Amino acid sequence: MKHENKVFFLIDVNNMYVSCERVFDPSLNNKSVIVLSNNDGCAVARSNESKALNIKMGVPLFQIKDIVQQHNVIVLSSNYAMYAEMSRRFHKILSSYVTDEEVEPYSIDECFVDFTAYEKNFDLEKVGQEMRQQIWKWLGLPVCVGIGRSKTESKIANHIAKKNPGFNSVCDLVNMDPCNKEYYFSLIEVSEVWGVGRKHSKKLQSMGINTVLDLACAEPREMQKKFSIVMARTIYELQGISCIEIEHTPPSKKQIVASRSFGGRVTELTDLKEAISMYAQDACKRLRDEGLLCGCMIAFVQSNPFDPNVPFYNKSITGSFSEPTDCAIDFVKAATSMLNDIYKEGIKYKKCGVVLTGLEPKSGHTYDLLTDFEHIEKKECLMQAMDGIHSKFGKKKLGVGPCFIPGRNWSMSRDKLSRNPFIWDQLILVK
């Protein structure tokens, strides 16, 4: 459905992870800070000061060691538990402006708000400023707000607000003079458009479409022939015609991935088995939380892709269950036995994990005529007891195999982990 009179806000936290860290450790203010991915591998968040040092998104730490030392860049491990709680609060504040059906949490640090129903009664830019000030006061997080007639336009507006300090972090394309709008569109590269990406932008550039303005002026139906319906929709959206609605309910999961890289290099099969049994249990927990059954599991192992001296070893194997299951014991059994087939001696493993696919809702599953229900019930009772223990005592208190005993050979390294101020024994200290 196409609509010409919609209003969308896109609110996005600036440098989310670094900004969260700064709320609880103000000594990080005005300093170069980066936050690393799991296992302290790559820079996944950078403060503006770090961006100014030309530290790129996703660069491995060892490649920027010199810059880090020379400029005293503060390096932190990612504290996902804390970011998730701040993110929950961020989305909750925004949902107070409209009804629940008009908010779409798009990612940990981004949120769409459909403001169409209220446009007549409010000054849009003022509302954007209010949101920004409220999130800053309540949570200490800096945000930018983009306002447009479509989701794609609100994304571009957000980009404009971020790059041009004159906007004071809020850019309203709905009420902007069309000439000004064209001017800003002509300054932004086409690759910045939501959904275009690097692959398409190359092809677009070869057609002489370099900027957002070029794309907005393209003929949607002709472009549909050369690309796809998605590209045509993007062009309509840039022209202020909304084609993409707010998504209320996230589509049910197609797969669940649980994997992490190891603190050090792992060579032994027993260590790998311990690690994969933990990821299988993590995945199982998520599966059960969603009320799904899993029919098929993929197990994989990898060596370090950044090591130039040895060839990259990357192997996976797929196995299916005779009956879809949500029992941790089945997953651990399957994962550890599949590992036997992909393990090779002499490899320094960096990562392993499992992928659960073939998912279906548990409530809708039709069991086979010859299903052994007694056995399934027994497993379910056991799993419910485990779930109960996990929610009461924490998920590391009971598990299959020795994977939750501290100090395993493969445990993740998070050397620079900040406190989680939402846990009783890690509260912030004030003097």
Added chain:
Amino acid sequence: MLLIQVRGYSMSEIAPSIIQIKPYLQSGIVLSEALSIKQVIPTTHLLVPYALEKISAGFPSPAQDYIDKALDMNEHLIKNETATFIVKVASLSMLNAGIDIDDELIVDRSLDAKHGDIVVALIDNDFTVKRLMIEESRKWLKAENPEYKNIYLQEGQELIIWGVVTCIIKMIRNS
């Protein structure tokens, strides 16, 4: 003859494999060894029920009839959950205001700090808890303990109010 179709296979095709799988399934679930349980992290909500009316002794009606609502400590102590944070005290500078080391403070960032409020503030990017004093155009931070100094802003120093303290949680019996 009756032919039972199960997922596209006829009975005779899958029956042998079922016979093999059944004893395998019944061979029992192997329980992993239980790990030692050390730490308790309470994650449940504790509701304390309270009676609306006095119940006279010997009155036959069950007490449940009088319980209207349960006391929820979160609801009682926290007015705005989204903007509330809890911090721990690490100095004696507010002792005379009843704030001791290891007390926990409930801090509401959504409130506007007024003269006389106890606040968590930032001075030179350091956390401090003090009483906010607003006199004409000047703001300063008062320590509630004669052994600690009040904080007056020096040239170039900035006072940032991080949040307003609304409640002190004081454990008086350490277990």
